[in-house]
Amino acid sequence: MLGQSTTSANKISAQQERKLLIICPTDTWGGVEKNVRLRAAAMAQRGHSVTVLLCENTFEARFKDLPNVHLETMPYRPSNLSPSLYWSFYRKIKKIQPDCVFVPLKKDWWAATLAGYLAKVPQRILYLGIKRRIKENLKYRLLFKSLKALLIVNSKDLRTHLKSSNRYLHDGNLKLIYNGFELPELGAALGGLRSSLGIPLDAPVVGCAGRFSHQKGFDLLPEILHQLPENAHLIIAGGGDLEDQLCRQFNDTVGSERIHLIGPQNDMSMFFQTLDIFLLPSRNEGMANVLNEALSYGLPAVSTHVPGSAELLEADPDTPDDLLDSPGIWRGKHGLITRVNDTEALARALNLLISGKVKFDPEQQRGKIRRDHDLTIMMNLTEQIFFNQTFDEKPTTPRQKAAS
Numbered sequence: 001m002l003g004q005s006t007t008s009a010n011k012i013s014a015q016q017e018r019k020l021l022i023i024c025p026t027d028t029w030g031g032v033e034k035n036v037r038l039r040a041a042a043m044a045q046r047g048h049s050v051t052v053l054l055c056e057n058t059f060e061a062r063f064k065d066l067p068n069v070h071l072e073t074m075p076y077r078p079s080n081l082s083p084s085l086y087w088s089f090y091r092k093i094k095k096i097q098p099d100c101v102f103v104p105l106k107k108d109w110w111a112a113t114l115a116g117y118l119a120k121v122p123q124r125i126l127y128l129g130i131k132r133r134i135k136e137n138l139k140y141r142l143l144f145k146s147l148k149a150l151l152i153v154n155s156k157d158l159r160t161h162l163k164s165s166n167r168y169l170h171d172g173n174l175k176l177i178y179n180g181f182e183l184p185e186l187g188a189a190l191g192g193l194r195s196s197l198g199i200p201l202d203a204p205v206v207g208c209a210g211r212f213s214h215q216k217g218f219d220l221l222p223e224i225l226h227q228l229p230e231n232a233h234l235i236i237a238g239g240g241d242l243e244d245q246l247c248r249q250f251n252d253t254v255g256s257e258r259i260h261l262i263g264p265q266n267d268m269s270m271f272f273q274t275l276d277i278f279l280l281p282s283r284n285e286g287m288a289n290v291l292n293e294a295l296s297y298g299l300p301a302v303s304t305h306v307p308g309s310a311e312l313l314e315a316d317p318d319t320p321d322d323l324l325d326s327p328g329i330w331r332g333k334h335g336l337i338t339r340v341n342d343t344e345a346l347a348r349a350l351n352l353l354i355s356g357k358v359k360f361d362p363e364q365q366r367g368k369i370r371r372d373h374d375l376t377i378m379m380n381l382t383e384q385i386f387f388n389q390t391f392d393e394k395p396t397t398p399r400q401k402a403a404s
Contacts, residue, residue, distance in 0.1 A: 179289055181375055220343050277302065313332035
């Protein structure tokens with residue numbers, strides 16, 4: 001029942017309780033792991049029995065505050081060639097006897113799916129949130145044809161790429177579920193990070209967020225900043241393997257005092273409400289959660305043309321934008337798109353927004369998230385595919401149903 005209220009959905013789910021096991025033995029906390037926590041919390045809230053399998057001494061604290069979510073741990077994750085990996089997964093699955101095994105990390109797909117198949121788990125669901133190559137070899141033939149795994153993706157771009165590049169993937173085993181978000185309440189930031197970072201109230205502030213990795217393109221920021229107004233500032237939220245390297249690069253940059261690293265943030269609301277513009281300079285994505293979050297705060301956005309961004313911002317890089325008169329930049333309904341690694345175009349796009357030559361209505365930005373990336377829709381679809389219910393990629397929220 002896709003038009004039901006959340007309360008009604010909870011009552012129905014509680015009467016039809018199912019068991020879910022999420023296998024996520026990782027030592028890295030990022031978008032996928034946040035997605036796992038969100039789905040675990042929602043399925044538990046809907047009355048299902050949820051267990052998350054983690055490596056010991058990693059992220060147990062991030063799940064212990066979730067009501068009705070149980071934790072299982074393993075001392076470490078053996079290599080893919082080790083029989084102990086398959087045995088560990090199989091033992092956990094047999095102990096819990098879930099109706100569904102959800103495997104969000106590609107490195108665990110094969111071992112967890114095989115273990116789930118041998119343990120006779122009805123639903124074996126995989127997840128991919130970034131453009132990756134899936135080989136057409138025997139392993140993936142068995143995974144999708146013999147072991148009957150289903151794969152959730154978070155953008156049409158990613159689904160199209162997979163269908164066109166792998167003959168074992170098709171509409172029957174590829175399921176599109178957009179990541180969902182609750183619209184935040186907007187309040188006065190009261191100077192917020194500007195005050196603590198020493199940023200003048202009249203200075204334009206551009207923000208980026210994510211892991212410090214080559215994929216995210218943060219190494220391009222000094223060259224971009226050099227082409228912005230002299231009073232523009234950059235705020236970067238996040239951390240990761242390349243943090244020390246990027247810090248050295250930023251410190252050696254002219255204008256380094258205008259680059260502010262604030263580290264990982266448990267609550268991103270102050271970060272987003274301090275920004276004038278959000279920038280996604282990534283080299284690869286699926287559909288970046290931070291870009292969705294930026295729109296949910298009503299921010300204008302600039303993104304490279306990575307999978308999911310043109311789709312989210314409703315831009316068509318294959319069609320020239322005659323109204324923009326700025327080569328290498330495409331305007332969508334909700335933001336600007338440039339080529340990957342094109343620092344000149346990224347800077348020009350930011351300057352178009354800083355100068356006010358291009359504007360985006362904050363309420364339309366938030367409306368995009370409300371309409372197409374509603375959290376209730378995401379969890380309705382997740383529940384359907386996890387527990388083998390009828391799958392409908394175009395469900396409605398109660399508000400959307402009332403308006404139709």
